[in-house]
Amino acid sequence: MSTAARAPRIIRLEPIEPSIHFRPIRKSVHAACFAIFVALPFFDVMRFDIPRQRFYFAGQALWINEFAIIFFALMFLMFVIAGAAMLYGRIYCGYMCPQMIFSEASTSVQRALERFVERKLVFVRGAARHRVAAALWLLVVAAASVGLAFIFISYFVEPRDLLRRLLRVDVSTAAGVAGAATTLVTFLDFAFVRQRFCTTVCPYGYLQGMLADEGTLLVKYDDPDRICIECGKCVRVCEMGIDIRDSPDQIECIHCGDCVDACADIMGRLGRRGLIHYASGRQGAKRLVFIFVLLFYASGLAVAMSMRQPVLVKIAPDRSRLFWVEQGEIRNHFRMTLANRTTENAFVTLSIDGLNGARLVAADNPIRLAGGQEWRGEFAIAAPPTLGAGINPFRLVTRTDPGGAEDRLSMTFVMPTSQEGR
Numbered sequence: 001m002s003t004a005a006r007a008p009r010i011i012r013l014e015p016i017e018p019s020i021h022f023r024p025i026r027k028s029v030h031a032a033c034f035a036i037f038v039a040l041p042f043f044d045v046m047r048f049d050i051p052r053q054r055f056y057f058a059g060q061a062l063w064i065n066e067f068a069i070i071f072f073a074l075m076f077l078m079f080v081i082a083g084a085a086m087l088y089g090r091i092y093c094g095y096m097c098p099q100m101i102f103s104e105a106s107t108s109v110q111r112a113l114e115r116f117v118e119r120k121l122v123f124v125r126g127a128a129r130h131r132v133a134a135a136l137w138l139l140v141v142a143a144a145s146v147g148l149a150f151i152f153i154s155y156f157v158e159p160r161d162l163l164r165r166l167l168r169v170d171v172s173t174a175a176g177v178a179g180a181a182t183t184l185v186t187f188l189d190f191a192f193v194r195q196r197f198c199t200t201v202c203p204y205g206y207l208q209g210m211l212a213d214e215g216t217l218l219v220k221y222d223d224p225d226r227i228c229i230e231c232g233k234c235v236r237v238c239e240m241g242i243d244i245r246d247s248p249d250q251i252e253c254i255h256c257g258d259c260v261d262a263c264a265d266i267m268g269r270l271g272r273r274g275l276i277h278y279a280s281g282r283q284g285a286k287r288l289v290f291i292f293v294l295l296f297y298a299s300g301l302a303v304a305m306s307m308r309q310p311v312l313v314k315i316a317p318d319r320s321r322l323f324w325v326e327q328g329e330i331r332n333h334f335r336m337t338l339a340n341r342t343t344e345n346a347f348v349t350l351s352i353d354g355l356n357g358a359r360l361v362a363a364d365n366p367i368r369l370a371g372g373q374e375w376r377g378e379f380a381i382a383a384p385p386t387l388g389a390g391i392n393p394f395r396l397v398t399r400t401d402p403g404g405a406e407d408r409l410s411m412t413f414v415m416p417t418s419q420e421g422r
């Protein structure tokens with residue numbers, strides 16, 4: 001048996017390239033979400049116009065009194081968000097939440113500026129360089145805050161109107177004050193608070209904790225063979241400052257997947273698969289109920305939208321005076337409210353059906369309504385004295401153009417009951 005010392009055996013490791021990197025996907029989703037965040041108010045996809053009291057949804061201008069549609073739309077959106085929390089945990093936070101998108105952007109800009117100043121001001125002392133980088137970064141955050149606040153307030157005030165106010169530096173009206181306050185809050189948020197907001201006051205984080213079940217998607221550390229090399233990269237890359245190895249149920253975890261990428265890279269170099277993964281359990285029964293509720297609100301919204309009248313016509317008899325006699329005719333008085341919920345001109349024409357010899361006494365017929373106009377008015381119906389005494393049912397026909405939609409409203413015409421009243 002040879003006694004010569006044996007050379008240490010070198011084990012050659014075949015690196016494994018991770019099959020997927022979540023960070024680039026996440027950054028693409030961030031860009032898409034930012035575009036949607038900007039587009040929603042500018043193209044009236046979703047916007048609450050407070051000065052005009054309109055709720056813009058899917059390009060339709062809903063009036064505040066169209067309560068059913070607004071209710072179903074808000075409930076549907078609320079359940080979509082809650083459903084996403086149940087199925088995918090805090091993945092919304094990591095991939096789609098504006099707070100996270102802008103917090104990460106703020107951190108990235110800060111680091112990029114520090115590197116830039118480090119490179120360009122080599123002749124300046126370290127502390128001064130640091131101060132220059134910090135001042136530049138605060139300037140960038142301040143400028144970005146004006147833009148972000150503008151987009152946010154656009155959800156409540158018409159964007160062109162808001163731009164005019166911004167150019168006039170209007171801080172006297174409610175919209176101006178709201179814009180200035182939002183700019184300040186946005187600046188403080190993305191300069192100093194950033195991800196701390198997610199771990200302290202964010203209501204979605206708490207909601208997610210309540211909605212999660214055994215099927216909710218998680219980021220999980222799984223190391224049954226105890227091969228973790230304790231490199232700590234998963235902790236260093238975590239923007240939320242946690243160690244996912246402690247537990248997959250930490251409320252701070254926003255399921256961004258950065259630690260999944262980090263571990264896959266490190267362990268891949270050693271020829272092993274990463275130890276951190278996205279994982280979800282079996283489907284809980286709770287989510288079936290949830291899908292039914294979501295379908296209920298989606299159907300309610302679809303029905304309410306399909307029943308929507310572009311031009312609202314409301315007519316009611318004025319019974320403060322049952323009838324009166326004028327020019328040998330008996331007259332009844334009616335009040336009318338019209339609301340053109342479209343952006344185009346509309347015409348409403350009234351006619352009488354089932355009241356022999358009666359005629360309409362109105363200042364205008366058809367009535368012209370500009371887009372978005374609300375109109376209140378009155379008219380009378382005059383009937384010959386030969387009409388039957390007492391209550392005469394008839395129909396008031398309203399025709400709306402363009403479109404030619406007709407509505408037949410059941411009404412009554414009151415005639416005097418005695419010959420003396422005529």
Ligand code: SF4
Binds near residue numbers: 241243257
């Ligand atoms: S633990 Fe991982 S998934 Fe969770 S926030 Fe940190 S980096 Fe993202």
Ligand code: SF4
Binds near residue numbers: 264
């Ligand atoms: S990155 Fe992976 S190997 Fe490194 S400490 Fe984290 S879990 Fe362990």
